[in-house]
Amino acid sequence: MRNIYMKRFLPAALALTLLASCEKDEYKIPDPISEISNDCIKRTLGPNIASLPIEFVYAAAIPNTKGKLAFAEVEASIPGATGTYLEHRSFYTNSSGVDVPVTVGSPSVTAGAKTKVTFTVDTNAVSLRYYYIVPSQARGKQVTFTFSVTGSDGKTATMKMGPYDVSMMEIKRLIPMSNNNLMYLSIADMTSYNAASAAANAAKIDLVYLYRTTPAAYQHGLVAPAADPAAYLPGVTLPAGVNNNTKVIKVFNLQDRNLARLQFGIYVDDIDMQKIDFNGAPNFALGLRAESGVWVETADKKYRAYVFVNAAATTGIATVSMLRYDQTAK
Amino acid sequence: MKKTAYLMALLVFLPAASIFTGCQKGLPVDEDGLLITTRRECFVSNFELLGNDFVSVRNGVPIIDTVAQTINVTVNFGTDLKNLYPQFTLATDCKLDPKITGKVDFSDLANPKSWTVVSGNRQIRKAYKVIVKVQ
Numbered sequence: 001m002r003n004i005y006m007k008r009f010l011p012a013a014l015a016l017t018l019l020a021s022c023e024k025d026e027y028k029i030p031d032p033i034s035e036i037s038n039d040c041i042k043r044t045l046g047p048n049i050a051s052l053p054i055e056f057v058y059a060a061a062i063p064n065t066k067g068k069l070a071f072a073e074v075e076a077s078i079p080g081a082t083g084t085y086l087e088h089r090s091f092y093t094n095s096s097g098v099d100v101p102v103t104v105g106s107p108s109v110t111a112g113a114k115t116k117v118t119f120t121v122d123t124n125a126v127s128l129r130y131y132y133i134v135p136s137q138a139r140g141k142q143v144t145f146t147f148s149v150t151g152s153d154g155k156t157a158t159m160k161m162g163p164y165d166v167s168m169m170e171i172k173r174l175i176p177m178s179n180n181n182l183m184y185l186s187i188a189d190m191t192s193y194n195a196a197s198a199a200a201n202a203a204k205i206d207l208v209y210l211y212r213t214t215p216a217a218y219q220h221g222l223v224a225p226a227a228d229p230a231a232y233l234p235g236v237t238l239p240a241g242v243n244n245n246t247k248v249i250k251v252f253n254l255q256d257r258n259l260a261r262l263q264f265g266i267y268v269d270d271i272d273m274q275k276i277d278f279n280g281a282p283n284f285a286l287g288l289r290a291e292s293g294v295w296v297e298t299a300d301k302k303y304r305a306y307v308f309v310n311a312a313a314t315t316g317i318a319t320v321s322m323l324r325y326d327q328t329a330k
Numbered sequence: 331m332k333k334t335a336y337l338m339a340l341l342v343f344l345p346a347a348s349i350f351t352g353c354q355k356g357l358p359v360d361e362d363g364l365l366i367t368t369r370r371e372c373f374v375s376n377f378e379l380l381g382n383d384f385v386s387v388r389n390g391v392p393i394i395d396t397v398a399q400t401i402n403v404t405v406n407f408g409t410d411l412k413n414l415y416p417q418f419t420l421a422t423d424c425k426l427d428p429k430i431t432g433k434v435d436f437s438d439l440a441n442p443k444s445w446t447v448v449s450g451n452r453q454i455r456k457a458y459k460v461i462v463k464v465q
Contacts, residue, residue, distance in 0.1 A: 215407040215465060217389070217465060218408060221408070232408070250382055250383045250410070251383050252383035252384065280412050280435070281413070282410040282413075286407070286408030287408060292383065
């Protein structure tokens with residue numbers, strides 16, 4: 001008798017245990033949208049850096065029975081820099097994956113922190129891009145956005161986005177470097193100098209760019225002016241006063257998206273600049289090539305930077321880009 | 331009746347068996363939790379030196395002398411000798427003493443760094459000197 005009970009009970013108990021977590025939620029028909037409505041996504045990944053855009057897509061719709069869309073507006077907590085705009089074209093993605101624009105309004109007008117597009121066509125639904133150029137005064141602060149759309153019935157839908165942290169870093173892309181000419185790199189000025197200009201800005205020269213074929217391992221180098229001249233600065237007569245002892249850490253496979261603008265989804269952020277350890281770091285980096293880079297700390301420790309090599313040719317010409325972090329600015 | 335008893339026994343003992351399978355006792359382990367085996371081989375089979383950027387800084391192949399217990403390696407000109415990551419490939423079941431936990435400073439070229447290879451049975455120890463030369 002007991003065995004029969006066990007025989008029936010055990011499989012049933014096992015089945016119950018297995019099925020306990022498989023309870024279904026009943027499907028509910030979503031409420032139909034009966035008023036003007038909106039939605040928004042942030043498209044830009046990585047740190048928000050001054051002078052670069054933060055891109056959003058703002059979608060708005062109104063039921064046909066309620067009228068049409070009148071205007072859309074974005075208000076940023078910190079006014080955007082020149083170049084901030086809200087698209088007056090609505091985009092849809094076609095079957096080939098291409099974003100196709102449809103003009104729906106007049107070009108956006110920015111007044112202070114507000115950017116507005118007035119719709120000029122009879123439309124019930126739009127998807128607008130918003131490009132906010134991060135202003136330099138936003139560095140180290142937070143920025144928020146209020147997107148809103150108003151229909152011809154006078155009703156408004158609003159969506160808040162953020163707050164988003166703005167990086168302390170500054171960016172400079174595509175700085176030309178050349179052997180024996182534009183060979184002096186200044187982190188403070190984020191630019192390259194020739195010998196005459198370097199002499200006038202001696203205290204700001206942090207690295208010297210060289211291209212040497214002997215020894216074979218030298219190739220493209222970024223060397224601190226204070227490095228051993230015989231070994232690492234062969235054939236270079238430094239301008240008077242150029243003598244900073246900059247620390248350099250060579251890196252490979254760190255193709256920061258903002259600097260490299262390649263397919264890699266890697267981002268250098270403030271925290272990297274804060275945490276990198278320069279103890280025992282050398283004052284030279286040799287054997288650099290395209291897509292390599294160097295972490296740099298200036299002799300006065302004011303700046304840290306990541307210098308990325310965009311291109312390096314055997315003609316002794318290179319192009320570098322840099323992200324710079326000011327350790328004294330908080 | 332017999333069938334039910336069999337089923338019950340199976341239900342009780344199968345999970346118990348699964349739980350205890352990985353807990354077999356008796357095999358000796360060392361202070362690092364590594365199995366002590368019967369192997370007596372004790373040598374370095376390959377050696378690599380990586381720079382700060384995790385790219386090899388070797389110039390040519392390393393010369394490993396298992397009799398003299400030395401590793402001669404030439405590194406590229408301009409290598410930052412203070413921040414290198416050595417990598418040893420050892421005979422099966424061997425381990426290295428001291429362990430390599432990060433960057434190693436090879437800048438004192440006159441005093442080569444030394445590591446001891448310990449055999450699988452933990453009975454044989456051989457100290458290897460790493461002699462670095464700059465190209």
